Amino acid sequence: MQDNYRHKGKRQQLVKTVKKKGITDKVVLDAIGRIPRHLFMDSSFEDHAYQDKAFPIAADQTISQPYTVAFQTEKLEIEKGDKVLEIGTGSGYQTAVLCELGAKVYSIERQRELYRKTKMFLNKIGYRPKHLSFGDGYKGMPDYAPFDKIIVTAGAPFVPKDLLGQLKVGGRMVIPVGDDVQTMTLFIRKSPTEFDKTEFGQFRFVPLLGDKN
Ligand code: SAM
Numbered sequence: 238m239q240d241n242y243r244h245k246g247k248r249q250q251l252v253k254t255v256k257k258k259g260i261t262d263k264v265v266l267d268a269i270g271r272i273p274r275h276l277f278m279d280s281s282f283e284d285h286a287y288q289d290k291a292f293p294i295a296a297d298q299t300i301s302q303p304y305t306v307a308f309q310t311e312k313l314e315i316e317k318g319d320k321v322l323e324i325g326t327g328s329g330y331q332t333a334v335l336c337e338l339g340a341k342v343y344s345i346e347r348q349r350e351l352y353r354k355t356k357m358f359l360n361k362i363g364y365r366p367k368h369l370s371f372g373d374g375y376k377g378m379p380d381y382a383p384f385d386k387i388i389v390t391a392g393a394p395f396v397p398k399d400l401l402g403q404l405k406v407g408g409r410m411v412i413p414v415g416d417d418v419q420t421m422t423l424f425i426r427k428s429p430t431e432f433d434k435t436e437f438g439q440f441r442f443v444p445l446l447g448d449k450n
Contacts, residue, residue, distance in 0.1 A: 240273040247287035248274070251303055254289050260307040268310075268337035269303055276362060277328040296348040299443055300328040301390060307334075312411045312423050312437075313386045315340050320367075322381075322403065324374030324445070325390035329355040333364050335388075342366035343381050345374045347446055374445065377403040384408060392419040392442035401432065413442050 252270045260266060275286035277300055282292050291299040310331075315321065317339030326332055326346035332355075335342045344366055346352040352371040359366065368381060374389070375397045382403035387410040389400070394416055404410050404426045413419030421437040 240276065244273060244275055244287070248272075251287045251289060255304050255307050258289075258304050260304070260311055262307075262311045264315075264338060265307050265310050265334070268334045269307060271337060272330065272333050273362075274300075274303070274330060277330045277333070277358075294328045294351070295354060296350045297443075298327055298348060298351060300330050301442070305440055305442075306331050308421065308437075308440075309388055309390070309411045310334055310338070312421075313388060313409050315386060319385040320381075320383075321386040321388065322378055322384040322400075323388050323390065324377075324400070326355050326369060327351060327390060329359045329364070331388070331390055332359060332366050332369075333362075336364045336366060340386070343368045343370075343378050343384070345370050345372050345378065347371070347373060373448070375399065375447065379403065386410070387412075389413065389445065390442070391445035392416070392440075393445040394447075396422070396424075401426070413440050415439075416444075417441075 248270055252266050275283045289303050291302045294300050315338040319340045321335050321340040321342050323344040326344040332342055332344050356369045377399045383405040385408050389412040392413050406426050408426050410424045412422050414422045418439050421440050423435045425433040
């Protein structure tokens with residue numbers, strides 16, 4: 238599949254839609270405008286790739302809605318060179334957005350099929366995250382911690398302590414917390430023992446899978 242003028246046109250429409258819904262960060266909007274989302278999905282969804290919707294990917298998972306990706310990314314306030322941990326590599330679309338923003342991305346995926354497929358795909362289209370791993374996101378990546386920013390892209394039934402512990406002082410973590418519906422929550426680490434917590438609206442994610450599922 239190629240990236241042609243038709244895709245580019247639809248992408249600009251998508252940027253307008255996401256902007257209308259409240260995203261203001263130009264760097265985030267520009268990234269959405271550059272990334273060929275249709276390539277991150279099954280070719281049967283090509284015609285729908287620039288709708289502001291989540292779609293199925295392999296292993297019963299989803300590529301997140303562009304507005305959600307933009308919302309979470311905006312809340313992270315990424316600066317070039319930030320070390321960012323992503324939980325839930327999935328299709329790699331969010332990983333690509335973070336790479337476009339100049340972040341050094343470390344990402345974990347729990348479905349082996351997705352981990353393998355996305356690792357090859359990101360490399361093929363020229364995105365170079367620092368480290369992709371297959372494993373349990375609840376544990377984070379202690380070997381690479383601490384991180385400037387952490388983003389969780391699946392619905393977490395609770396806030397994993399290990400992830401908070403891997404955030405630098407001054408760092409930000411955005412995580413959807415809840416079971417069927419999640420509240421988008423931002424943590425800012427104020428000191429080794431203190432966190433500021435802000436809650437935003439409700440979102441719907443596939444669940445962050447634990448040991449038993
Ligand atoms: N960032 C992804 C994207 O842009 O396509 C979002 C994918 S989907 C909404 C959430 C992903 O989290 C799925 O790929 C799922 O397999 C993964 N996931 C679920 N539980 C996980 C866990 N405990 N550790 C790591 N990844 C997990």
